[in-house]
Amino acid sequence: MSRCFFNHPFLFLAVFVLLADGLVSCSQYSTKPISKGYHNLTAHYNAYVIARDQINEAEQILFKARQENYNQVLPILLPVDSNSISAVKPQIDDAIKKASLIPERHQNSKWLDDAYNLIGRARLLKQDLPNAIEVFKYVNTKGTNENDKHTALVGLMRAYIEASDYTNALNVAEYLRNQPLNKVNTRDFYLTKAYLHERQGEYATSVGILEATFPVLKKGEATARLHLIAGQLYDVIGQPAKAVDQYRQVLQSRPTYDQSFYANLYAIQSNGLTGDQKRLAQSNETFERMLKDRKNEDLKDKIYFTMGLLEARSGRVDKAIQLYTQSIQAAGSNTTQVPYTYLEIGKLYYEKKGNYDRAKVYYDSALALMPKQSLDYATLAARKKTLDEFVQYKSTIRTEDSLLHLAQLDSAALNKLLDKVIDQREKEDKAQADLAKQIVDRATNGNTSVVPGATNSNLQPAERWALYNPVTLSQGRQEFTTRWGNRTLEDNWRRSNKEASASVAGLNSPVSGNSPANSINPNLPVQLSDTPPVAGAGPTSPAQARMAQKTVMKSQIPFTKEAQAASNQRIENALYRLGKLYKLQLNQPTDAITTFEQLLTRYPNTLQKPEVYYLLHLSNEQLGKASPWKDKLLAEFPNTSYARLSGRSAGQTTDAEAQALKKYTAIYELYKANNNTEALAQAENALRTFAGTQLEDKLALLRVMLVGKMQTVDAYRQALNEFVRDYPASQLLPRVKEMQTAAEQATAKRK
Incomplete structure (x- = not known):
């Protein structure tokens, strides 16, 4: 047969040509059917399918391993997280290598665009956002399949969202909105756009888009999660009836146990x-059933929290606080819920009880445990700052008043009082030491090998060893800082002559930013340091130690006139700032009025009198009460900005502005003509009529210049200071400050 084959040279040549053509046509750049078929088959099964399955599996692993914070509105799409990705990073890297084989070896394959989209998805998962964006842009620009290009644009929108580039994400969304998307791209586009609006805080738009997505979703854990999120979003925008419908949909979507628990x-x-009273009446039975269910053993804190929330909404504040406290006790070592429970207790003390000292304690605890990425963190931090100031001012007033009172006592009475303070502290210290020893004994008795958590759980919540309880530990830190200030971790940290504890209560008040006064034990008249003044001294007798403590305490009392004047100045500043805090931040006009009136009574010559008059006027106006403060402000301080703000000239018309301009021009002409005496007299008479006009600060500056020409340097400097005080928002302020500097320099040269 071989001889027959070679006897037909033309047949041999034909076979050779066919084989050669087949080999050449296998080039990845060939457009021939045989070549494209070969590369399509190879690219699909040797690269694309493997890479796709690896990325899908990685996404499933990340979804299953997610940590949901049910105290916040859940994100519609799981945010890209560089920490969680470490578990699947090798898998994703291998998927990128497999997908990269297609553009490297199979350029004529129909899977080229799909391969690039897989690479983009993998880059997105790895949080390599710049490269992910470039890949998706490339597919949209160079791709040949419209569906693949739409897939790339959805991925591009997601990458922009993760990069917080919401403007570009919205631009892509607007383009896709008008494109004919297939079913898969429609689903992904809706979910990504809903996620975009959720990230921007546009919850109504987000939940509307999410609602439109449900018809194309299959039942399962992922869909149940989206129904739960839709319910949360409806709650946020104030549509609880629709929220309830979504929570019912969770139970019909094959949820996990946690999802069904939180949906209920x-x-x-x-x-x-x-206000569904029928369902609310059934809630107590539901709670009892949940608490008895052994599957909810680690979820009891959530149940008690919800019970407290309902009591708070019904106006039963004390009952709510009791249930919130039970929630904290039931939390154990899992403190995820605890900061939000502290936050709710703080809100009740702040908004319902007006007990700002107690509110501060709970806000401190909440902020110490709350994740910084929480939506409540920024608001909580701002409110905590306000309460910190409140407690500082109140503590300063209480401390300084107590110190001034002690300064008036005779020696015998003072020694008796200090002995009483020392006795009380020794009693408290002994009680705390006994409790600590009891806890240690109970925790370690016969259980030396037991792990800390197990030993701790055998005790009552109030007796659990603090170092095993992060909540108690946080509270302990706050109480220590409040009583002792920020101390360096070192031996003899209580010694009073160390720099770290040099400032003592009273002499360095919180108002000036130094060590905080005591707010833990309000029964004591004042927080006084009780430590001996000599560091490193040898052993002393109890009598000597007590004498040393009394010496330190007495050193804080303002016996001299200078010290008493400084103490009164701190009280004056604290009253002024406390009144402003009540009025402007806590919105408590009644307390503001009481505080400001106390300030004016105790310190009638305070430099803040114009502003205090103005704030008293506003506070009374807010309460609908008539008061003399506006008239007093206009009578005593007619040329101040506060007189202008009081509303006297709120009805200024265009005619009034024209009259003011005419008057100002006349005075200015007198100034130019060097008729300074007449110009100054007219300027001072006209200032009151200019209140509220656009020319008021200009006329005031003209008056200052005239004073500089006509009167002494001291009068000129005083006029400049008054302008800075009365017109803090004026555009002329920089020029006035330059004039102040020049006046100071001229005065210095004369000296």
Whole structure:
């Protein structure tokens, strides 16, 4: 047969040509059917399918391993997290290598665009956002399949969202909105756009888009999660009835146990907002059933929290606080819920009880445990700052008043009082030491090998060893700082002559930014340091130690006139700032009025009198009360900005502005003509009529210049200071400050 084959040379040549053509056509740049078929088959099964399955599996692993914070509105799409990605990073890297084989070896394959989209998805998962964006842009620009280009644009929108580039994400969304998307791209586009609006805080738009997505979703854990999020979003925008509907949909979507648990809790909370009394009446039975269910053993803190929330919404504040406290006790070592429970207790003390000292304690604890990325963190930090100031001012007033009172006592009475303070502290220290020893004994008795958590759980919540309880540990730090200030970790940290503890209560008040006064034990008249003044001294007798403590305490009392004047100045500043805090931040006009009136009574010559008059006027006006403060302000300080702000000239018309301009021009002409005496007299008479006009500060500056020409340097400097005080927002302020500098330099040269 071989001889027959070679006897037909033309047949041999034909076979050779066919084989050669087949080999050449396998080039990745060939457009021939045989070549494209080969590369399509190879690219699909040797690269694309493997890479796709690896990325899908990685996404499933990340979804299953997610840590949901049910105290916040859940994100519609899981945010890109560089920490969680470490578990699947090798898998994703291998997927990128497999997908990269297609553009390297199979350029004529129909899977080229799909391969690039897989690479983009993998880059997005790895949080390599710049490269992910470039890949998706490339597919949109160079791709040949419209569906693949749409897939790339959805991925591009997601990458922009993760980069917080919401403007570009919205631009992509607007383009896609008008494109004919297939079913998969429609689903992904809706979810990504809903996620975009959720990230921007546009919850109504977000939940509307999410609602439109549900018809194309299959039942399962992922869909149940989205229904739960939709319910949360409806709660946020104040539509609890729709929220309840979504929570019911969770239970019909094959949820996990946690999802069904929280759906039931959230539904009860929403019923509390809708006023559904029938369902609310059933809630107590539901709670009892949940608390008895052994599967909820580690979720009891959430149940008690929800019970407290319903009581708070019903106006039963004390009962709510009791249930919140039970929630904290039930939390154990899992403190995820605890900061939000502290936050709710703080809100009740702040908004319902007006007990700002107690509110501060709970806000401190909440902020110490709350994740910084929480939506409540920024608001909580701002409110905590306000309460910190409040407690500082109150503590300063209480401390300085106590010190001034002690300064008036005779020696015998003072020694007796100091002995009483020392006795009380020794008693408290002994009680705390005994409790600590009891806890240690109970925790370690026969259980030396037991792990800390297990030993701790055998005790009552109030007796658990603090170092095993992060909540108690946080509270302990705050109480220590409040009583002792920020101390360096070192031996003899209580010694009073160390720099770290040089400032003592009273002489360095919180108002000036130094060590905080005591707010832990309000029964004591004043927080006084009780430590001996000599560091490193040898052993002393109890009598000597007591004498040393009394010496330190006495050193803080303002016996001299200078020290008493400084103490009164701190009280004056604290009263002024406390009154402003009540009026402007706490919105408590009644307390503001009481505080300001106390300030004026105790310190009638305070430099803040114009502003205090103005704030008293506003506070009374807010309460609908008539008061003399506006008239007093206009009578005593007619040329101040506060007189202008009091509303005297709120009805200024265009005619009034024209009259003011005419008057100002006349005075200015007198100034130019060097008729300074007449110009100054007219300027001072006209200032009151200019109140509220646009020319008021200009006329005031003209008056200052005339004073400089006509009167002494001291009068000129005083006029400049008054302008700075009365017109803090004037555009002429920089020029006036330059004039102040020049006046100071001229005065210095004369000296």
